[in-house]
Amino acid sequence: MLENSKWIWQEASESKDVYVEFYSAFVSDGGNTEVSISADSDYTLFINGKYASSGQYGDYEHYKIYDTVDISHLTVKGENHIAILVWHLGDASSRYKPYQAGLIFEVTENGRTVLQSDENILSRQSSAYISGRKKKISSQLGFSFTYDATKEDLWTLGKGENMKKSLEVSKKSDLYPRPIKKHDLLPLAHGKELLNENNTHYIFDLGEETVGLISFSLRAQNSGNIVISFGEHLADGNVRRIIGDRDFSLEYCAKGGENTYTNYMLRLGCRYLEIQTRTPVFFDKIGIIPQVYPLKKTEISLENDLDRQIYDICYRTLKCSMMEHYVDCPWREQALYCMDSRNQMLFGYYAFGEYEY
Numbered sequence: 001m002l003e004n005s006k007w008i009w010q011e012a013s014e015s016k017d018v019y020v021e022f023y024s025a026f027v028s029d030g031g032n033t034e035v036s037i038s039a040d041s042d043y044t045l046f047i048n049g050k051y052a053s054s055g056q057y058g059d060y061e062h063y064k065i066y067d068t069v070d071i072s073h074l075t076v077k078g079e080n081h082i083a084i085l086v087w088h089l090g091d092a093s094s095r096y097k098p099y100q101a102g103l104i105f106e107v108t109e110n111g112r113t114v115l116q117s118d119e120n121i122l123s124r125q126s127s128a129y130i131s132g133r134k135k136k137i138s139s140q141l142g143f144s145f146t147y148d149a150t151k152e153d154l155w156t157l158g159k160g161e162n163m164k165k166s167l168e169v170s171k172k173s174d175l176y177p178r179p180i181k182k183h184d185l186l187p188l189a190h191g192k193e194l195l196n197e198n199n200t201h202y203i204f205d206l207g208e209e210t211v212g213l214i215s216f217s218l219r220a221q222n223s224g225n226i227v228i229s230f231g232e233h234l235a236d237g238n239v240r241r242i243i244g245d246r247d248f249s250l251e252y253c254a255k256g257g258e259n260t261y262t263n264y265m266l267r268l269g270c271r272y273l274e275i276q277t278r279t280p281v282f283f284d285k286i287g288i289i290p291q292v293y294p295l296k297k298t299e300i301s302l303e304n305d306l307d308r309q310i311y312d313i314c315y316r317t318l319k320c321s322m323m324e325h326y327v328d329c330p331w332r333e334q335a336l337y338c339m340d341s342r343n344q345m346l347f348g349y350y351a352f353g354e355y356e357y
Contacts, residue, residue: 001036002175005116007102008166010123016090017143019129021155023083023122023163026107026115030077037105038066041089041096044264046156047074048081054264057178058324061099064173083156087265093142094335102171122163127151138246140333145266148253150223180357186290188215191273199280204273206288211269211320211330215262216286220254224279227251230270232331239274267291269330293322295352315351
């Protein structure tokens, strides 16, 4: 797998917090089609303009993980578009150790290679994602993001401007298949509007701690910057965005008219979302797409209602902390702490009976 594919990157890009878009096309006969893919640091895969997969496994250069994604349901007979957005962090955090930026992938149909990554794949630095800003949420989580919807184009369908051939890069990585299941993406957990001040200041409540991907659709009267803060509780009637040197917020520049957006790479853990903007915006929906590890709950017999509530809360806490590995908490850190993980693994055996994870 991926034996003849090359690690590639875009020619002139920032070394830290950079977004690069890759595009190519392949011809399908309508058979079983798969994409094997790995990236540093994270990726989102689109087929014919539609979301197909995301979520690079947290790995190391000597233990680099690739995903194999079935895209048969998204392909058509004849020409197909493949587009891959890669976010290279390049800066150390509790979640990531810096390595050389790169993307490697292969498209196969009925076991036959129809496309592989090499210098002929077109690429460019993203026009909509702001590269090189390096705005940190925390030292554990790493970077936030800024997205400018006024600069969107149809790059996922091959209509992006300034796309050039990629460069082969030197990455000495041993590749392994993902050792655990991929997370499921569940239907959007909608935020309930708690506050609306002149359509420029909102607070939304998801109802419970939710771990996943920010997603929304809105209508803006004019283009303008939107700050989205996220947190687990409200203090003084607001989400606490700034805590010491930490900044729990994302930025989105809306275009005038209809806006629809999902970020498939930065995983959030929160209950509340606070929106602040100078330009009035009107939300059709906003919330988190839950990113959940597939599990079967172990049912136990508990006669006392309080014991049942405690068990259910503990079960959900474990579930919210299951990323590529157990993490100590999904909001502030998402980091692997050895002794925390010892307890989580022990309890997870009894809660899920899930030994592979």
